[in-house]
Amino acid sequence: YNILFHTDAAQAVGKIPTRVDELGVDLLSVAGHKLYAPKGIGALYIRRGTPIESLVHGAGHEGGRRAGTENILLAVGLGMACDLASENLKNAKTKELRDYFWDELKRYFKEGIALNGHPEERLPNTLSVSFIGKVGQDILESIPELAASTGSACHSGMVQISSVLKAMKVEERVGKGTIRFSLGRYTTKEEIDEVVRLLKERV
Structure with a gap:
């Protein structure tokens, strides 16, 4: 029906496999502190071609979607937390x-x-x-x-x-x-x- 599908995966990421293609989602949001990343960082997966209006206008940061300098340290922290979480997924x-x-x-x-x-x-x-x-x-x-x-x-x-x-x-x-x-x-x-x-x- 050509309807965009967003899922809030804050509780799932880092606890169970969360693969966007298997889920069939167009958008998926991640909350960093839920998987031991620093507080204050999150991520939004956007499937290529999904139309998204800019959140903050005025500059070309984050693909033109949100003006303002990215917090690189927090982003790296989220990436590391995701790496560690993926290693722990099989730990029962x-x-x-x-x-x-x-x-x-x-x-x-x-x-x-x-x-x-x-x-x-x-x-x-x-x-x-x-x-x-x-x-x-x-x-x-x-x-x-x-x-x-x-x-x-x-x-x-x-x-x-x-x-x-x-x-x-x-x-x-x-x-x-x-x-x-x-x-x-x-x-x-x-x-x-x-x-x-x-x-x-x-x-």
């Missing part, structure tokens, strides 16, 4: 830790916890779970030493689940208790065990 350590984390949570919370998303076809570093009958924000506030994100937002005292969870047909009472945990390249089993311990104590 993060996925194994994520699965261990889920197994430990399921073993303790049993029917009081639910997995969001496909059991296999999901990012190897991300675990989205719902503590049924709880509120994700309340859980995180009770564990200030833990950095994670919820699947809901509080507006004027009302907790609402995200549009993504709604599209996944997650029930309101389940979705309100959603927390997304993200593991990193340097996450250890000891850290996972500590998070499980804190959740057991405070949920």
Whole structure:
């Protein structure tokens, strides 16, 4: 239908193979800090021949698309981070830790916890779970030493689940208790065990 296809691959690049020809995309955006590049650098893949209006006019930088001197140091940092990430793609350590984390949570919370998303076809570093009958924000506030994100937002005292969870047909009472945990390249089993311990104590 001659419609341009853009995908935000910020969460995917560096975790799973992300090949523009296999994906069939015309545009693909990358966020550097998501794969250990310096903060403040990103990239936009533009398939040859895709019409793009200039973002900032006035000079010929970046193919005439954005006037202003490029930050070469950050760009090199992004390139190096991509090289390192490609070497780590076959390393299953993060996925194994994520699965261990889920197994430990399921073993303790049993029917009081639910997995969001496909059991296999999901990012190897991300675990989205719902503590049924709880509120994700309340859980995180009770564990200030833990950095994670919820699947809901509080507006004027009302907790609402995200549009993504709604599209996944997650029930309101389940979705309100959603927390997304993200593991990193340097996450250890000891850290996972500590998070499980804190959740057991405070949920």
